[in-house]
Amino acid sequence: MTETDVTHLPFADLVDLLKTIFIRHGVSDHNATILAENCAGCERDGSTSHGVFRMAGYVSSLKSGWVDGKAVPQVEDVAPAFVRVDAKGGFAQPAFCAAKPLVLDKVKQNGVAVLAIRGSHHFSALWPDVEPFAEQGYVALSVVNSMSCVVPHGGKTPVFGTNPLAFASPRAGAAPFVFDQASSAIAHGDVQIAALAGHDLKPGMGVDSDGQPTTDPKAILNGGALLPFGGHKGNSIALMVEILSAALTGGNFSGEFDWSGHKGAQTPFTGQFILVIDPQCGGNNAFAERVAGICNLVLEAGQERLPGERRHKNRAKAEKEGIPLSQETLEKLKALSEG
Amino acid sequence: MTETDVTHLPFADLVDLLKTIFIRHGVSDHNATILAENCAGCERDGSTSHGVFRMAGYVSSLKSGWVDGKAVPQVEDVAPAFVRVDAKGGFAQPAFCAAKPLVLDKVKQNGVAVLAIRGSHHFSALWPDVEPFAEQGYVALSVVNSMSCVVPHGGKTPVFGTNPLAFASPRAGAAPFVFDQASSAIAHGDVQIAALAGHDLKPGMGVDSDGQPTTDPKAILNGGALLPFGGHKGNSIALMVEILSAALTGGNFSGEFDWSGHKGAQTPFTGQFILVIDPQCGGNNAFAERVAGICNLVLEAGQERLPGERRHKNRAKAEKEGIPLSQETLEKLKALSEG
Numbered sequence: 001m002t003e004t005d006v007t008h009l010p011f012a013d014l015v016d017l018l019k020t021i022f023i024r025h026g027v028s029d030h031n032a033t034i035l036a037e038n039c040a041g042c043e044r045d046g047s048t049s050h051g052v053f054r055m056a057g058y059v060s061s062l063k064s065g066w067v068d069g070k071a072v073p074q075v076e077d078v079a080p081a082f083v084r085v086d087a088k089g090g091f092a093q094p095a096f097c098a099a100k101p102l103v104l105d106k107v108k109q110n111g112v113a114v115l116a117i118r119g120s121h122h123f124s125a126l127w128p129d130v131e132p133f134a135e136q137g138y139v140a141l142s143v144v145n146s147m148s149c150v151v152p153h154g155g156k157t158p159v160f161g162t163n164p165l166a167f168a169s170p171r172a173g174a175a176p177f178v179f180d181q182a183s184s185a186i187a188h189g190d191v192q193i194a195a196l197a198g199h200d201l202k203p204g205m206g207v208d209s210d211g212q213p214t215t216d217p218k219a220i221l222n223g224g225a226l227l228p229f230g231g232h233k234g235n236s237i238a239l240m241v242e243i244l245s246a247a248l249t250g251g252n253f254s255g256e257f258d259w260s261g262h263k264g265a266q267t268p269f270t271g272q273f274i275l276v277i278d279p280q281c282g283g284n285n286a287f288a289e290r291v292a293g294i295c296n297l298v299l300e301a302g303q304e305r306l307p308g309e310r311r312h313k314n315r316a317k318a319e320k321e322g323i324p325l326s327q328e329t330l331e332k333l334k335a336l337s338e339g
Numbered sequence: 340m341t342e343t344d345v346t347h348l349p350f351a352d353l354v355d356l357l358k359t360i361f362i363r364h365g366v367s368d369h370n371a372t373i374l375a376e377n378c379a380g381c382e383r384d385g386s387t388s389h390g391v392f393r394m395a396g397y398v399s400s401l402k403s404g405w406v407d408g409k410a411v412p413q414v415e416d417v418a419p420a421f422v423r424v425d426a427k428g429g430f431a432q433p434a435f436c437a438a439k440p441l442v443l444d445k446v447k448q449n450g451v452a453v454l455a456i457r458g459s460h461h462f463s464a465l466w467p468d469v470e471p472f473a474e475q476g477y478v479a480l481s482v483v484n485s486m487s488c489v490v491p492h493g494g495k496t497p498v499f500g501t502n503p504l505a506f507a508s509p510r511a512g513a514a515p516f517v518f519d520q521a522s523s524a525i526a527h528g529d530v531q532i533a534a535l536a537g538h539d540l541k542p543g544m545g546v547d548s549d550g551q552p553t554t555d556p557k558a559i560l561n562g563g564a565l566l567p568f569g570g571h572k573g574n575s576i577a578l579m580v581e582i583l584s585a586a587l588t589g590g591n592f593s594g595e596f597d598w599s600g601h602k603g604a605q606t607p608f609t610g611q612f613i614l615v616i617d618p619q620c621g622g623n624n625a626f627a628e629r630v631a632g633i634c635n636l637v638l639e640a641g642q643e644r645l646p647g648e649r650r651h652k653n654r655a656k657a658e659k660e661g662i663p664l665s666q667e668t669l670e671k672l673k674a675l676s677e678g
Contacts, residue, residue, distance in 0.1 A: 109419065275614070287587065290585070
């Protein structure tokens with residue numbers, strides 16, 4: 001982006017623009033606010049693969065009738081430390097927001113709480129779901145399954161989604177420690193970028209349409225699939241994500257939903273698992289200081305940066321200067337808000 | 340092992356022999372039973388790196404005065420779904436056993452429960468801690484940190500232990516689905532085996548004493564260190580394990596304890612985190628059937644076997660034929676029981 005080509009939009013203005021797009025395409029006002037803040041937050045943090053780049057996919061899925069933008073989630077208080085939500089075919093974020101006050105009550109009361117979301121579409125990053133808990137002093141972990149595009153370790157046909165795992169913890173004197181990582185070896189977006197650039201991938205990223213290992217990004221995209229990260233160990237993480245996000249919640253596995261009747265559908269219809277822990281119940285009252293201590297140790301040992309660090313820097317910059325958007329992107333968003 | 344060289348010992352007999360060794364070296368009768376059953380269970384399952392092979396290390400640590408074999412753990416009922424245990428410088432397993440009935444009560448009552456163990460030595464596999472929960476119908480996850488021998492991704496000095504994560508889930512019509520995996524790229528034992536055999540390792544397993552990547556197992560063993568599995572993603576798992584096992588519990592980080600005054604000490608003095616979930620609170624009553632379903636899908640997709648499968652086969656065989664032990668191993672164990 002050249003300087004002249006870029007507009008810096010305040011966060012609230014980007015939220016308004018995105019909200020208009022969601023409402024224009026059949027999302028309720030309440031749900032549109034939640035989704036717009038989530039998407040604008042990703043863009044603000046430089047988490048651009050889940051930022052405004054995704055709006056076309058949101059719109060396409062809404063137009064196809066695959067996802068219900070007006071869904072009213074049903075919160076179920078199942079046990080003293082367990083909340084369940086039926087997202088009713090809507091997005092996961094409104095379901096999550098509907099249950100969050102009860103989850104916070106339960107973790108304060110009991111020391112730990114689980115939130116199991118089913119019948120939900122998750123089309124964003126996971127860190128926006130866990131990081132706010134850490135800002136409030138809690139440890140949070142979440143996993144979500146998606147749509148089958150990852151073959152099991154040693155396998156030939158896709159079973160898993162990219163199945164991210166996100167974790168957030170308070171950290172004294174700094175933004176929370178947060179990571180949000182796919183259990184696939186590489187993101188689909190990065191395979192597309194390599195294909196466009198004509199670059200080969202490193203070994204271990206994916207397989208071709210015969211299930212054979214390949215470093216050719218085009219072979220992965222044309223009927224091939226991704227591999228789990230870290231061999232059989234990442235594979236077990238991916239399987240754990242399916243169990244927690246789908247088997248435990250009552251949602252679909254990544255390969256289970258059928259969107260063939262909804263041309264343009266892009267949002268995976270699965271489930272999501274969230275765990276929240278009150279570290280004040282642990283054995284050490286200086287929990288956040290201890291987390292800061294171990295984070296400092298890994299940086300002193302030579303790790304380049306902590307996950308989330310770049311995001312928090314981008315956020316601080318965007319809060320001062322606004323969120324940078326190219327003229328082309330702004331025009332696309334305006335077109336979506338009108339058409 | 341040649342046929343004539345092997346004795347097949349019934350599980351109870353191996354437990355008795357190991358118990359004698361523990362008691363001979365200052366472990367209380369109660370704690371000795373727990374440790375002997377744990378260690379014999381590893382041997383029975385063919386999890387031999389945590390089986391009787393470890394007895395010399397147990398004895399060495401006990402002799403050094405580093406670990407208290409007579410420790411009486413103190414269970415603290417912190418919150419409706421949160422149990423804390425101070426292992427009082429003893430092994431983690433007796434602390435775990437002391438808290439387990441309360442943890443089971445809490446998960447039944449609340450849908451989820453956390454157990455935070457501190458001041459504990461864990462010198463065994465993690466699967467024996469989680470698998471019994473799955474046999475009782477619960478989902479369980481546990482992590483434990485150990486002693487610093489793993490450099491952070493991109494780093495030069497060790498910070499993490501091998502920091503395993505274990506997960507267990509009921510599975511209909513079969514033994515539970517269980518995995519127990521180090522967050523290091525390779526086990527220390529496998530580096531030792533490669534060094535003895537004169538084989539190079541695959542890239543990405545470890546660094547030399549200057550923190551430079553190496554495939555030479557001897558360079559890793561002589562002042563070098565291991566790497567996390569799966570690059571920066573496994574690294575984040577290793578850091579999460581430190582946070583949950585130590586910061587949250589009040590135990591030591593992997594690089595924090597000082598055993599220099601205890602010659603022969605081998606057991607890491609840290610903490611352990613256990614999470615137990617009641618899947619009956621989830622959205623699907625056929626949870627164990629759903630887990631069986633996803634496990635079948637990965638096998639149909641071509642994954643060779645599920646983690647834990649080989650162990651369960653070994654167990655079934657050992658339950659019929661007894662646990663195979665070489666004459667040499669038996670003699671070593673008898674020597675430990677006497678000296």
